[in-house]
Amino acid sequence: MGFTRFALSASAGTDITHLIKLAESHELDAIEVGWRAVTRSAEAELLAARARGISVTTIDLGAVTTADDPRGEFDRLVAFASAASCRRVTLTAAADPNDTREQVRRWFDAMLRELAERCEEPGLSLVVRVGRPAEATSVIADTADLRDVLASVNRLNVSAEADLTAFAAAGEDSDRATASLVGRLGHVRLGDMAEEFPAAVVSGFLADLQSYGYADVVALPADAALPQLLESLGGNVTHDTARVAQLQQTLAENNLDAAVLLSSENVLSISGYWPMNGTCVAIVPRTGDPHLLVPAGEEFWAARSGWHNLHMYQAGRITDPPFATTVDRLLRRLARGGSAVGRRVGVEGPFRAQVPPHMAHEVSGRHEIIRPVVASALDAEVVFFDQALCRSRAAKTPAELRALRRSAAIADVGLRTFRDGLIDGARDIDVATEVERAIETFGVGYQGASRVRGYAFVMSGPQTSQCHLDYEFSSTRRMRTGEHVLMELAVVADGYWQDLSRVFVIGEPTDQQRLLHQTAEAAFQAAARAAVPGATGAQVDAAAREVIDAAGLAEAYPHQTGHGVGIAFHEQFPLLKPGSDHVLEEGNVIAIEPGVYLPGVGGVRNEDNLVVSSSLGAASLQTIPHALNVER
Known part of the structure; x- marks a missing residue:
């Protein structure tokens, strides 16, 4: 599965017409151009390509010198960038025979400050890059130079480029070089040697970028063997x-x-x-x-x-x-x-x-x-x-379903950690914090996820009978053998949520605990079978409620059977409750959560997130089963 959007970067001698055709033939929707190639006729060609869905993501000013100051042309560049929806300009500094390195750096920093101010209104960012092999006169030779420029200019719309080829040419370790620019990464290139790097090096480089939060385009060389390179990188990603x-x-x-x-x-x-x-x-x-x-x-x-x-x-x-x-x-x-x-x-x-x-x-x-x-x-x-x-937004797109399956896999780590941490004498709060730690340490970086949070509420003993209320919390109470222990869990990965519950008995359950578990589980399965395209929320709710009513526990089930879930922990559509006329459709993701609660005894609620997709019922995204007890 790909997690990166790629842009095709013009190599030396690649004209813009050929670059556009090459991008279209490989189903890429982004290109990068050198400013010197953007003539008036090329502008019109690029804007026509923009109307066909090929965007210019980056304009490279190249290696600028005091004798070739780019400020004189900057108004035209900004006008073109705005028309083309381009928001990034890359550049480096080159030495002039009449200037020392220190003079070039002072001039370059002052110029960047001025250009940064001029870029604020149109929303452009300036990206400083290391000189490439063909730019032997560049005075920005490595990441240390890049960091010096960022520290000197210190503007939010001035950032640095990470170039895998440039790192290698400078003898730098790509992992350390990339890490040193975290927070100020404005652009990424694989560079002209992309095909020569081992696949593990390139994939590791991209994985680091994802974990650091960089999600913008990555530039590929136009003269690479693109089909093979793109396949090895997991394919191109664009908007939904x-x-x-x-x-x-x-x-x-x-x-x-x-x-x-x-x-x-x-x-x-x-x-x-x-x-x-x-x-x-x-x-x-x-x-x-x-x-x-x-x-x-x-x-x-x-x-x-x-x-x-x-x-x-x-x-x-x-x-x-x-x-x-x-x-x-x-x-x-x-x-x-x-x-x-x-x-x-x-x-x-x-x-x-x-x-x-x-x-x-x-x-x-x-x-x-x-x-x-x-x-x-x-x-x-x-x-x-x-x-x-x-x-x-209730019916999820294929891209959203992929994101929700990823967050479900991360949430499963939390469910497993909860189950495996239930022992006599453990404090509720300690189990809860261990669940949250496990979710976040596993989740960040998993399939490209960059921001993951877990919110776990663990309740033991009689407190589980109150878990359906709106004020769940984890206390310092110590769980004991023979008691119910229930966790309500929210997990979010890059904005896509899971809403889950699991309950277990530590040790051998009583007959009463067996009845509660069997009733809640039968109600869950009945609701899942009823959650088919075309069913109403009321029908799904009734399927669960009939099971609980038949067990003589109607008064022990005070809440609705479920709700939508996805970009919110609780989505407003569809609702699975009495009287709901919300009609389920293929692609809905729903939380099903029937439960039974006896004050002074405990409560049982196992909640999964399921995809509505079949006439046989909804399919769960979770892999941790609903079990009655944890043997110790």
């Missing part, structure tokens, strides 16, 4: 076109010209990117390309979305404008540029609860201030369309 198409269909059905989305779950749903702190904005027109507004420094993470149109804004400094002003400016620019944002725009309504961004301790609450900005900037009617939005 199926999800964009589903939302655009929803916009058409609701007579909306566009959607402006700010909440973390909706940005994730439409883009595939889980925001860091909840200050990304997705703009999706009814037709045409979507746009994503991201703060400086986060764009290299947000590139995981694969969207062509990322717009970077400056934030965090006392000189930066307020967030609302930034959004207003972007929306007006899009409208002036001809983007079909329209006059009737869907936005998010008031929230009952919010899914946290990666920075879970600081959920952004900026939705209310953005609505009037949308109305003013676009001269638009603002329409709440939360219900339609929730319904449109």
